[in-house]
Amino acid sequence: MKPWEKNVRKVVPYTPGEQPDRPNMIKLNTNENPYPPSPGVARVLKELDPDSLRRYPDPGAEVLVHALAEYLGVSKQQVFVGVGSDDVLAMSFLTFFNSEKPILFPNITYSFYDVWAGLFQIPFECPALDKEFRICTEDYFRDCGGIVIPNPNAPTGLEKSLEELEEIIRKNSEVIVIIDEAYIDFGGTSALSLLPKYENLLVVQTFSKSRSLAGMRIGYAIGNEKLIQYLNDVKYSFNSYTMSAAALAAGVEAVRDDTYFRETLQKIINTRERTKKELHRLGFSFPDSRSNFIFATHRDCPAEELYEALKQADIYVRYFRKPGIDNYLRISIGTEEQMDELIRFMEHYLGERL
Numbered sequence: 460m461k462p463w464e465k466n467v468r469k470v471v472p473y474t475p476g477e478q479p480d481r482p483n484m485i486k487l488n489t490n491e492n493p494y495p496p497s498p499g500v501a502r503v504l505k506e507l508d509p510d511s512l513r514r515y516p517d518p519g520a521e522v523l524v525h526a527l528a529e530y531l532g533v534s535k536q537q538v539f540v541g542v543g544s545d546d547v548l549a550m551s552f553l554t555f556f557n558s559e560k561p562i563l564f565p566n567i568t569y570s571f572y573d574v575w576a577g578l579f580q581i582p583f584e585c586p587a588l589d590k591e592f593r594i595c596t597e598d599y600f601r602d603c604g605g606i607v608i609p610n611p612n613a614p615t616g617l618e619k620s621l622e623e624l625e626e627i628i629r630k631n632s633e634v635i636v637i638i639d640e641a642y643i644d645f646g647g648t649s650a651l652s653l654l655p656k657y658e659n660l661l662v663v664q665t666f667s668k669s670r671s672l673a674g675m676r677i678g679y680a681i682g683n684e685k686l687i688q689y690l691n692d693v694k695y696s697f698n699s700y701t702m703s704a705a706a707l708a709a710g711v712e713a714v715r716d717d718t719y720f721r722e723t724l725q726k727i728i729n730t731r732e733r734t735k736k737e738l739h740r741l742g743f744s745f746p747d748s749r750s751n752f753i754f755a756t757h758r759d760c761p762a763e764e765l766y767e768a769l770k771q772a773d774i775y776v777r778y779f780r781k782p783g784i785d786n787y788l789r790i791s792i793g794t795e796e797q798m799d800e801l802i803r804f805m806e807h808y809l810g811e812r813l
């Protein structure tokens with residue numbers, strides 16, 4: 460180790476899913492939306508005035524905050540926007556988790572949480588999911604520094620009922636409870652309706668999955684005005700200009716086109732339900748997903764083997780080499796045609812194998 464290295468902040472980084480770029484590949488490994496964003500997004504990006512790029516963007520991201528507030532029926536002071544929900548969540552960890560007591564999140568969940576906790580030196584503990592991959596409500600009834608729960612959870616896809624989440628929020632009134640709703644639009648029930656009742660609740664959502672804008676990096680948090688003020692104080696101590704002019708314009712347009720949004724969601728939900736039936740037929744089992752992915756295990760074929768075989772065929776799914784989930788594949792929901800091809804490949808592969 461070089462002498463200067465002892466003063467370097469060392470972290471174990473998050474490992475994002477691969478982003479291969481091969482012709483005709485089927486990419487079902489990072490839960491991206493298979494459909495393009497609303498046509499209005501392409502239009503505003505084309506019409507973007509170069510003069511608006513010469514200047515700094517609005518640090519308050521007013522146009523987007525306004526559009527979201529109106530869409531969600533909250534006040535502008537209840538909306539915080541950032542560069543994807545990863546940015547919003549990281550900022551929230553930094554702002555709200557400043558206790559000596561450990562924060563709590565499930566042992567099998569979005570693998571960025573422990574990375575941020577490590578980076579910001581926040582102590583954490585991870586209550587185990589039960590055998591069916593469910594979050595046990597009672598595990599969160601204890602003295603702690605804060606709570607993060609993704610709903611639906613990733614990578615399991617399971618939704619937790621609003622009643623159970625409310626109990627967790629109510630019994631933890633002395634700390635902030637963050638509900639990460641990255642996948643809520645695919646048929647789940649949002650905790651946004653609980654906001655008027657609980658000032659310790661922060662709901663985080665993203666444009667990356669349901670709004671087909673992963674490449675534009677837009678996320679947001681909704682909470683009471685005080686929480687949002689605290690978030691903004693930290694943001695302005697860090698980087699005032701988080702949202703680019705392009706992201707602001709694209710984001711507003713995506714929110715405006717609700718018809719397109721609903722249509723795309725419905726297509727993905729239909730494809731998901733059909734894919735569940737097909738996977739079941741092929742000998743897979745999986746938690747009943749309410750997200751845009753299915754977390755599946757096969758009764759005979761090891762997940763890692765299937766992952767490699769799929770990859771050889773240019774079909775990318777996500778495989779986690781982690782205890783407890785290392786015999787599962789996380790398969791994002793693509794178009795009807797992509798899922799047909801996936802099923803066809805697996806049917807053939809599993810048939811040959813026996």
Ligand SMILES: *Cc1c(COP(=O)(O)O)cnc(C)c1O
Pocket residue numbers: 542543544545546569609613639641664665666667673676677678
């Ligand atoms: C994808 C994802 C996010 C972050 O997505 P962004 O692209 O940064 O908005 C956050 N939480 C969960 C659980 C996710 O799956």
